[in-house]
Amino acid sequence: MSNASYRFRESERTLMQRLFEAPAVGKMSPVAKIVAYSLLAVWSVFVLFPIYWVIITSFKDAAAVNQGPFYIPFVDFHPTLDAWRTQFTEDSFCTVGAIGRQLWLLVYNSFVFVVSPVVSLDPMEPQICKIYLAFTNSVVISIFSTAVCVIVGSMAAYALARIQYAPRFGNIMMFVLLLVGVIFATTYAGIPWWASSSVALAFFFFLVRALRGYFKMHLRNGDILFWIISQRILPPIVVVIPLYVMFQAVGLLDTHLALILLYAVANMPIVVWLMYDFFSNLPIELEESAQLDGATRPYIFWDIVLPLTRPGLAATTLLILVLSWNEYLFAVFLATVKVQTMPIMVAAKNAGEKGVFWWEMCAVIVVMIIPVIVMAILLTRFISKGVLLGAVKG
Amino acid sequence: MAEYGHKASVRFENVEKSFGDVKVLRDFDLEVEPGEFVVLLGASGSGKTTALRILSGLEQPSAGSVHIDERNVTEILPKYRDISMVFQSYALYPHKTVAENIGFPLRVRGMEKAEIDAATLDSARQVQLESLLERYPRELSGGQRQRVALARAIIRRPSVFLMDEPLSNLDAKLRGHMRAQLKHMQKSLGTTTIYVTHDQIEAMTLAHRVAILERGILQQLATPAEIYNDPANLFVAQFIGSPPMNVIHGKLDGQDFVTNGVRVQTTASGQIEDGVMGVRPEDCSLATPSEGTLTCKIYTNELIGDHALVTVEWGDDQISVKAPKDFTGEQGDEVGVHIPRNHIFVFDRADGRRVR
Amino acid sequence: MPTDTTISQPGAIPAGVSRRERLAEWVDRNSGTFFIAPAVTLILIFAIFPTIYSIFFALSRVRFTSDGLQFRFVGLRNFSKQFFGSSEVHFLGRTDPVSLFGYACFAAVVIAVLYWWIRSFRTSTWVGMLGRTISAAMAIFLSWILCASLLSGNSIGTLYTTLFYVIIGCGIQFVIGTGLAFLCSQPISGKNFFRVIFFIPLMITPLGVGYAMRMVADVTKGPFEPLLQAIGLSDWVWSADAWSARFMMMVSDSWQWIPFIFICMLAALENIPRDHVEAAQVDGASSVQIFREITWPQVLPVAVSVLLIRMIEAFKIVDLPNIMTGGGPGSATESMTLHSMYIWRANDFGQSAAIAYLLLLLTVVTCASFFNYVVMGQIRKARA
Structure with a gap:
């Protein structure tokens, strides 16, 4: 056979080949293209339609909702701002003056919050616009809890990536046993918790000293890391009942602090998991060099390690921010009146006696999801660069 | 803070280091005079970098002690050892400018900004970097990055410099240039320097003394000339020199080395059944088949440029000879190899010991 | 707990160090503790302590009194109620007349599990064997419930409703998500647009998703009414029929979670070295062959990890059934979390904690089994 017979001629291809064969490496055939784009289009509609429906419903009035489906504003129904007006202006406390005062209180309280550990946004007396209250609560809780979570979590992740730990397994078992003992004593024997726990703590330190040589088995960094990450498996419903009782005992029920700490702990495994990956991929010479030059570990962490992981840190922060913003179960148990977050407020709209005012609810939902959609768009930019994939690769 | 010209001595005393079951450094003793340039030379895994890291404090020895200026620093944090280190990867902070990189050691120590700026400019000038101070490391070439790392090391005016293969990431041409600059700088600053490399040329050209390590054991510590002319054992003899020293197997009988039935006179004396005779290619010369010490067949003839490298077969061994560049022998030709008596080294093959 | 850590921070501070430096020095030397202590403390207080505390709730009858909570030890009664007592139908489903088909299926499953269990004697250590025994016991118990309820034509309880969301839901989400990721990894234009659009549902508040879906699926005023x-x-009312209600729940859950699978799998697919695929294309492999021989084996380790993460989160499902159906009709769409929450609302703390604990047990055993037998297997294969 001569070489010429192998030559590829466009004109010799049959119709079938033209339709189904890719014209070149790295291109798609016409049929494949049509199938791919139509699938993508169908899925885009599936994804966007519920969001679209929520948005247009928020511009409907009662009639437009109740008299059957209307799809396109200005075409088959007349959009109104009624629902929005009810939320923002007809709430008699939603005036510029009241919101201004609350804004000032927000700044003030955030400051106080940092200074003293136990503060709720207390002057949030009922004389305030509901949606504003919920929105600020959500903002304050998610920002503070994300800050706590990312700072504490990345510190732990860094330590696990760079410092060798070897806690004795026996000591940990002892700690857990004493913890069980403390709870037993307080629940069944009626001993006050502060008494039993201080006795147990004293016991713990005594036993750690006394039994130093007996326990040979040590845990490694990998075990600690696995322990922290595996906390994510814990269903929140398991801890929420005891937490309710605990917070009640120390008077933290329905405060910002309670939710901030809880969200921080619930999301900590994700931070540790993602940040551990970023930190262990940094070249260690940078830190060693800084160490030789006299930098302390906290200084190295702050001045060298964190700036180098900035993209990862930003992506992790965004993710945690979204998760805290969306959280529902803890809030439903622990934040009943004062620190209602956006999801709780939306859920409360469900319990009307005259049926659900869908148009009002949709307005609140739109307010609730606009921040997360913005964050989602920011986050995709990181993900498309592959910033968050490293950890999944195992 | 020490002034330029402060010269510290360094002493390793019986330092051992093992990672799990692997012993990377065994009974390591080394004394470095003030102001001396010592090169630790060895293949990868020989323990040379570990020795350097133990001196820097990044690694703790399993046993033994390290002294700087008669002060036992084994238990002292790296930052109090008054040393600075240049890493193979340079370890420049990518998010800091050149100026910030160079000034980092002073900033960590909480010095005034004006002082830091002055010192930064001063040390940048020493390595001709003053025009690049505002750039970021990613905008620099390899040689420039290397110089930033040097500037960061000298800004603190330490009493000991540590360098971990600082030139190995550069291309060959630049490496020669940087080598000269490094030698010049060390000479003018006069700071005690310990330099780790696997490149024998760097070791021979830079060092006052070379320490050769193999499998965690110090093989020889001597000046480059001594190492070349008077190797302590077979390993050192083969490690130094390019192309490497020829080895010819046989036995030592009195003053004669017997190989394949031929007796070669040497300066060594003794009785060794399993011995090795070493001779450098540049010390051998070619002769007519009847004249040479040994008569061999040519294996290959390579023209290098200023000389020809002729490899001949002697029993199971191959002998390389540096011949004049106009040598025209062909593969398979018979040729005589002349080996001068006083350039022959004899080693015991069992432990590589030099027989004198 | 991190009381005895070994950090390579040797010895003495030289003389002539100021007090301020001494403080910095002390912080530096103990940095190992300072860095990890906040995280460990927070987790101990807000995760470990409540988890242990929860056991005492589950083992007690808890009552509110004027001076706080009153615990009365009742042993395992709260648990046994879920399996034999008053709550059996609610939790396990109706298991009473077991059909012949149910018995046959159960026998088949038991034989398969026992075969796997006995065969692994040869290869496992005793720790591994212990784990396998737990997994096998759980598998046999779950398959008995399945055969006695669903396969015998009886109704299922919250246990299997949860497992339905986890297994069927995750499976469907995984298939569609991977398919979309594969489509988006093809040479198409507008990739970034699709990436953003497809990602958004994941970030939307689950509660908002619940209401949006309830509106969209409304049979009288929703968009699909015509x-x-x-x-x-x-x-027809989907929320009146148990299976159509569960199905709607799964559709809504998928709407939210397919993006997660999609985004992870897309990143994994794009991470495959381009030359592998191009070399195969030059060799004339069809796209099906390329996917099966080159692409799939390379993304499989990521795929199983992603599936594991998704499973862990799926066990926690509560918002959607709570919003869309309130768990109804009856308790057909109630997940275990919602079940526990409703009992908590009825002030029975003990039973509520018991169900939560059963959920924890189910989650841990299922996820640990999946991790050990599937994920680790893939990771080992990828490393080998």
């Missing part, structure tokens, strides 16, 4: 009327289903 369509239902046209095909003659105007009287």
